[in-house]
Amino acid sequence: MKAVGIVVEYNPFHNGHFFQAEQARKLTGADVVIAVISGTFLQRGEPAIVSKWYRAQMALTCGVDLVIELPYLYSTQKAELFANGAISLLANMKVDFINFGSESGNINDFKQLHTFMQNHQAAFDQLVKSKMKLGLSYPRATAEAFNQLEPDSSILALTEPNNILGFHYVKSIADLGYNIKATTTLRKQAQYHDKDVTEENIASATSIRQAIANGQLSQIKHVMPKTSYQLIRDYKNAYSLLHTWEHYYHLLQYKILSTPSEQLRLIYECEEGLEYRMIQAGKHSTSFEEWMQQMKTKRYTWTRLQRLATHVLTNTTKAEMKNVLSSSPTYIRLLGMNKKGQAYLNYTKKQRTLPLITKPAKVEGPIASMEERVTNVYLSPLAPEQRTKQIKEEITRPPILIQ
Amino acid sequence: MKAVGIVVEYNPFHNGHFFQAEQARKLTGADVVIAVISGTFLQRGEPAIVSKWYRAQMALTCGVDLVIELPYLYSTQKAELFANGAISLLANMKVDFINFGSESGNINDFKQLHTFMQNHQAAFDQLVKSKMKLGLSYPRATAEAFNQLEPDSSILALTEPNNILGFHYVKSIADLGYNIKATTTLRKQAQYHDKDVTEENIASATSIRQAIANGQLSQIKHVMPKTSYQLIRDYKNAYSLLHTWEHYYHLLQYKILSTPSEQLRLIYECEEGLEYRMIQAGKHSTSFEEWMQQMKTKRYTWTRLQRLATHVLTNTTKAEMKNVLSSSPTYIRLLGMNKKGQAYLNYTKKQRTLPLITKPAKVEGPIASMEERVTNVYLSPLAPEQRTKQIKEEITRPPILIQ
Numbered sequence: 057m058k059a060v061g062i063v064v065e066y067n068p069f070h071n072g073h074f075f076q077a078e079q080a081r082k083l084t085g086a087d088v089v090i091a092v093i094s095g096t097f098l099q100r101g102e103p104a105i106v107s108k109w110y111r112a113q114m115a116l117t118c119g120v121d122l123v124i125e126l127p128y129l130y131s132t133q134k135a136e137l138f139a140n141g142a143i144s145l146l147a148n149m150k151v152d153f154i155n156f157g158s159e160s161g162n163i164n165d166f167k168q169l170h171t172f173m174q175n176h177q178a179a180f181d182q183l184v185k186s187k188m189k190l191g192l193s194y195p196r197a198t199a200e201a202f203n204q205l206e207p208d209s210s211i212l213a214l215t216e217p218n219n220i221l222g223f224h225y226v227k228s229i230a231d232l233g234y235n236i237k238a239t240t241t242l243r244k245q246a247q248y249h250d251k252d253v254t255e256e257n258i259a260s261a262t263s264i265r266q267a268i269a270n271g272q273l274s275q276i277k278h279v280m281p282k283t284s285y286q287l288i289r290d291y292k293n294a295y296s297l298l299h300t301w302e303h304y305y306h307l308l309q310y311k312i313l314s315t316p317s318e319q320l321r322l323i324y325e326c327e328e329g330l331e332y333r334m335i336q337a338g339k340h341s342t343s344f345e346e347w348m349q350q351m352k353t354k355r356y357t358w359t360r361l362q363r364l365a366t367h368v369l370t371n372t373t374k375a376e377m378k379n380v381l382s383s384s385p386t387y388i389r390l391l392g393m394n395k396k397g398q399a400y401l402n403y404t405k406k407q408r409t410l411p412l413i414t415k416p417a418k419v420e421g422p423i424a425s426m427e428e429r430v431t432n433v434y435l436s437p438l439a440p441e442q443r444t445k446q447i448k449e450e451i452t453r454p455p456i457l458i459q
Numbered sequence: 460m461k462a463v464g465i466v467v468e469y470n471p472f473h474n475g476h477f478f479q480a481e482q483a484r485k486l487t488g489a490d491v492v493i494a495v496i497s498g499t500f501l502q503r504g505e506p507a508i509v510s511k512w513y514r515a516q517m518a519l520t521c522g523v524d525l526v527i528e529l530p531y532l533y534s535t536q537k538a539e540l541f542a543n544g545a546i547s548l549l550a551n552m553k554v555d556f557i558n559f560g561s562e563s564g565n566i567n568d569f570k571q572l573h574t575f576m577q578n579h580q581a582a583f584d585q586l587v588k589s590k591m592k593l594g595l596s597y598p599r600a601t602a603e604a605f606n607q608l609e610p611d612s613s614i615l616a617l618t619e620p621n622n623i624l625g626f627h628y629v630k631s632i633a634d635l636g637y638n639i640k641a642t643t644t645l646r647k648q649a650q651y652h653d654k655d656v657t658e659e660n661i662a663s664a665t666s667i668r669q670a671i672a673n674g675q676l677s678q679i680k681h682v683m684p685k686t687s688y689q690l691i692r693d694y695k696n697a698y699s700l701l702h703t704w705e706h707y708y709h710l711l712q713y714k715i716l717s718t719p720s721e722q723l724r725l726i727y728e729c730e731e732g733l734e735y736r737m738i739q740a741g742k743h744s745t746s747f748e749e750w751m752q753q754m755k756t757k758r759y760t761w762t763r764l765q766r767l768a769t770h771v772l773t774n775t776t777k778a779e780m781k782n783v784l785s786s787s788p789t790y791i792r793l794l795g796m797n798k799k800g801q802a803y804l805n806y807t808k809k810q811r812t813l814p815l816i817t818k819p820a821k822v823e824g825p826i827a828s829m830e831e832r833v834t835n836v837y838l839s840p841l842a843p844e845q846r847t848k849q850i851k852e853e854i855t856r857p858p859i860l861i862q
Contacts, residue, residue, distance in 0.1 A: 306839070310710050311717075313835040313850070314774045316828065339835075339850050342843035371717045425719065432716040432742075436709070440745035447716070447742050 057403045060086035060153040060239075061146035063126070063139075063225070065094045067104050067265065069114035069284040070276075072157070072243070072258045077119040079241040080155035088400045090122045090149055091115050092142050093391065094131035095427070096434035097370070099138055101362025103299040103434055105268060106291040107446075109456065112391040116458045117283040122397030123456075124149065125389040127423060128430045129380045132366050134194065137381070139224035140232070145388055147234040150404045154238050156225055159216035161242025166219075166226045169212045173227070176205050193357045218243060268298055295438055301362070303437035305344040308369050312338035324367040324377040325360070334368065370430045380422050387413045387423070392456030417451040460806045463489035463556040463642075464549035466529070466542075466628070468497045470507050470668070472517035472687040473679075475560070475646070475661045480522040482644040483558035491803045493525045493552055494518050495545050496794065497534035498830070499837035500773070502541055504765025506702040506837055508671060509694040510849075512859065515794040519861045520686040525800030526859075527552065528792040530826060531773070531833045532783045535766050537597065540784070542627035543635070548791055550637040553807045557641050559628055562619035564645025569622075569629045572615045576630070579608050596760045621646060671701055698841055704765070706840035708747040711772050715741035727770040727780040728763070737771065773833045783825050790826070792816045795859030820854040 060080045066073060077089050093115065095108045104111065112123040130141025146154060160166070173180065183201035188194065202214040214220055226238050259279040267275045268288070277285050292298055312320065312334050320331035330351075337350035344365075351361050367377075388410050393401065401412070413419050416427065428451060435446045463483045469476060480492050496518065498511045507514065515526040533544025549557060563569070576583065586604035591597065605617045617623055629641050662682040670678045671691070680688050695701055715723065715737050723734035733754075740753035747768075754764050770780075791813050796804065804815070816822050819830065831854060838849045 306843070307710070307713050309846075310713070310836065310839050313839075314714075314772075314832055316774075316832070319774075340847055342847050369717075371719075371722075429717055429719070433713065436713050436716075440709070443712075444743055444745050 057088060057400050058084070058086045058153070059088040059090050059122075059149065059151045059400060059404075060084045060155050061090045061092065061149065061151035061236075062120075062155055063142040063146070063221075064091050064115075065098050065104070065261075066091075066111040066115055067094075067098060067102075067261055068106065068268075068280065068288055069111060069118055070259065070261065070264055070280045072260075073115075074118050074281050075258065076155070076157050076241055077115075080153075080239070081119070083155060083239050083241065084153040084237070086153055088121045088396055089119060090124065090146065090151055090397070090400075091120045092124050092126045092145050092149075095125045095127060095389075096430050097128060097132050097366045099131060099133070099135075100359045101132060101364070101366045102301060103304065105265065105298045105300070106288060107434075108391055109453075110287050110291050112456055114281070114284040114287050116392050116394055116397075116456060118281045122149075122393045122400060123391040125391050127385075127389070127427050128370070128372075129377065129423060129426060132363050134360075134363075135220050135224045136227075139221060139228045141385070143225055143228040143234065143236070144232060144385060147229075147232065147236060148385070148388060148408060148410045150407050151236060154225060154229070154236055156218070156222045156238070156240050157243040158218045158222040158240045159243060160212055160219050160222070161240060163238060163240045165212040166222050166238065166240065168210065169214075169223055170226050170230060172207055172211050173223075180205060191355050193355060194360065195357055269300055295442060297437060299434070299437060301344040301365070304369055304433075305341075305347065307433075307436055308344065308347070308365060309338050309341070311368055311371070320368070322373045322375070323364070324372045324374050325364045326368070326374075328355075330356075330364060334364075370433045372426070372430075376422070376426065380426060385410060385423070386421055387411045387419055389413045389416060389427075390455045392458065394458040398457070414454050415452055460491060460803050461487070461489045461556070462491040462493050462525075462552065462554045462803060462807075463487045463558050464493045464495065464552065464554035464639075465523075465558055466545040466549070466624075467494050467518075468501050468507070468664075469494075469514040469518055470497075470501055470505075470664055471509065471671075471683065471691055472514060472521055473662065473664065473667055473683045475664075476518075477521050477684050478661065479558070479560050479644055480518075483556075483642070484522070486558060486642050486644065487556040487640070489556055491524045491799055492522060493527065493549065493554055493800070493803075494523045495527050495529045495548050495552075498528045498530060498792075499833050500531060500535050500769045502534060502536070502766075503762045504535060504767070504769045505704060506707065508668065508701045508703070509691060510837075511794055512856075513690050513694050515859055517684070517687040517690050519795050519797055519800075519859060521684045525552075525796045525803060526794040528794050530788075530792070530830050531775075532780065532826060532829060535769050537763075537766075538623050538627045539630075542624060542631045544788070546628055546631040546637065546639070547635060547788060550632075550635065550639060551788070551791060551811060551813045553810050554639060557628060557632070557639055559621070559625045559641070559643050560646040561621045561625040561643045562646060563615055563622050563625070564643060566641060566643045568615040569625050569641065569643065571613070572617075572626055573629050573633060575610055575614050576626075583608060594758050596758060597763065598760055672703055698845060700840060702837070702840060704747040704768070707772055707836075708750065710836075710839055711747065711750070711768060712741050712744070714771055714774070723771070725776045725778070726767070727775045727777050728767045729771070729777075731758075733759075733767060737767075773836045775829070775833075779825070779829065783829060788813060788826070789824055790814045790816045790822055792819060792830075793858045795861065797861040801860070817857050818855055 062080055081089050097103055115123050126142055130138055180201055183204055184197045187197035187200055199215050222240055229236050257279055264276050317331045337347045341347035341350055390412050416424055431450050432447055435443050465483055484492050500506055518526050529545055533541055583604055586607055587600045590600035590603050602618050625643055632639050660682055667679050720734045740750045744750035744753055793815050834853050835850055838846050
């Protein structure tokens with residue numbers, strides 16, 4: 057059996073994702089599609105709008121055979137660490153291929169870019185560093201550094217978000233020495249940040265979340281698979297909310313205003329006096345949106361600041377992150393599978409080295425502790441009875457099995 | 460001008476308090492009644508039902524001439540530290556007398572008890588220690604230790620809560636060497652813990668809070684001065700709540716479940732593995748009442764556990780508390796006064812050594828930081844706009860001045 061891995065957030069699962077899973081299978085001829093999916097908080101530093109279970113269910117009913125969880129220590133990181141974590145989990149699942157959506161759509165672009173960067177890594181790092189010292193944000197610094205290296209025009213530029221992620225997948229596979237073949241699919245949709253839901257059948261996740269935030273669920277019905285749309289409605293009916301940062305702002309504000317600056321400074325990604333900025337913004341802001349507007353500077357991207365907010369909310373310190381990142385993953389959490397996924401698990405049983413966890417109540421260690429804590433924070437906006445019920449179920453429920 | 464000091468919480472101000480202020484003035488012949496009032500969180504480890512400003516206003520319209528704040532570092536402590544803090548602030552206000560309500564009503568009882576305890580302090584301390592080792596709560600250990608010392612029957616027993624507080628006021632004055640004359644008034648009311656509001660005009664604060672928690676404001680109208688009753692109604696109309704622990708439980712639960720046990724252990728009054736108990740209870744409880752029921756043991760009183768919960772909520776560590784308690788008060792915060800109180804301030808201006816703070820935005824240092832943090836936590840349950848407004852006003856508003 058051959059497997060192709062995809063790295064996804066499914067926030068929520070839409071037609072673009074359906075298309076990608078289908079393409080991944082076709083393009084590689086794989087028997088099985090394995091998705092590694094962010095669990096609670098996402099790469100842009102946001103809570104997932106519905107729980108990992110609902111998103112795993114969406115995937116399993118829409119062309120994915122097996123879903124594993126990308127834990128918090130990787131899911132809330134910039135592209136490089138995010139890619140390293142996802143690729144190492146997929147490698148442990150013994151995938152033969154990975155597939156990613158990109159603005160380029162041509163895998164040779166990424167190979168060429170990787171070779172070019174290998175030859176210029178030291179100069180590139182130096183340039184990024186000096187540009188950040190001038191006050192540029194990390195993404196701008198990398199883009200400008202890249203331009204300054206003067207690659208010829210055939211080299212893919214490091215500017216589009218999915219191209220950047222794709223580059224890091226290819227780089228991770230090479231750096232970590234895995235025998236995985238990377239493939240890419242042209243993204244069939246509007247630009248990532250496009251905010252309007254189009255009349256076509258594929259829309260960006262950002263525009264879909266915008267429509268959801270505005271309470272206009274019906275607007276997105278045509279850009280999502282039926283089951284995915286129904287699962288979002290089900291979640292909202294069951295829990296009376298779809299998670300957004302605003303549901304957490306009173307907790308974030310409480311956390312910031314109850315934490316002395318010297319303790320806030322210990323939080324991961326809290327650099328250069330951001331603790332004082334957070335406190336000032338916390339005193340004066342009545343919503344997360346307002347807080348973020350007050351936090352904004354040229355120096356940091358919105359995403360970077362949202363990730364900081366996430367780490368503050370989840371009480372994730374530099375020391376803890378350093379500790380969990382210093383070792384390889386110690387287990388893989390299985391969220392769900394269909395019969396084919398199950399067959400694949402049996403097929404690869406002897407080759408896989410990491411334990412596959414089905415009930416994390418039995419897992420110990422720093423990564424498991426972090427996951428439990430972060431999940432409990434994620435569940436905070438639920439009503440009291442639902443919250444305590446989910447806190448318990450989260451560590452005891454078995455994976456989803458689709459017939 | 461002569462002044463009498465009283466130590467109060469006014470949670471809320473009721474007829475018993477009115478009676479005490481009046482008696483304090485009559486009994487001592489003082490010109491001025493000065494109340495030192497707990498600001499945010501109280502000795503039983505609870506949030507004040509209305510803000511310090513509303514409670515100061517109640518006092519000033521009901522016979523008190525000057526109101527200063529008892530800061531958090533003293534207001535949430537067991538009797539000894541609570542009394543030490545309150546007495547030292549009153550001493551700095553140059554009061555000639557203090558007056559306290561007691562179950563005894565006879566000041567000689569307290570003087571006699573104090574002399575007796577001075578002669579038996581070492582033996583008493585030893586007995587308390589050994590009884591606590593056997594698993595008794597602190598109040599039970601002190602009561603049993605006291606009995607075991609076999610005082611003759613004329614010595615006041617250390618059992619009734621207001622007698623215990625009174626003893627500590629008398630002891631503080633002696634220990635700290637202040638020239639203050641202690642007086643006491645027989646408490647004209649039901650036992651402190653009585654939960655039923657009686658038909659008479661004086662009821663216990665506990666029964667009043669119970670009626671408030673049940674939303675039965677009209678039931679308590681006859682046991683409170685008109686202005687006090689009106690101020691409670693005003694607060695509820697303005698902020699849509701009267702603060703109870705239940706308004707903070709989601710924050711407490713979030714705090715407990717987002718804090719690793721080794722960090723929880725650093726919280727003041729977190730002893731002997733209580734951190735694990737808090738986490739377990741936090742996972743399973745949907746309300747503060749339920750959480751407390753799960754926390755309860757013979758070893759600790761309800762009050763002791765509520766104080767622990769308060770310190771967790773306010774993120775007050777052992778190290779911080781040790782630091783602020785190790786020095787004398789560095790300032791006194793003035794909450795309000797009438798003309799007579801103002802005249803007294805002028806009269807004692809040259810004798811008073813601590814700065815009298817009217818706008819704490821200008822105060823620095825560990826006690827001021829603690830106060831600001833704790834107050835921000837206290838304000839958390841308010842609606843977003845009101846919360847940020849109050850956070851700002853709290854450190855900028857001048858004292859109340861009643862004409």
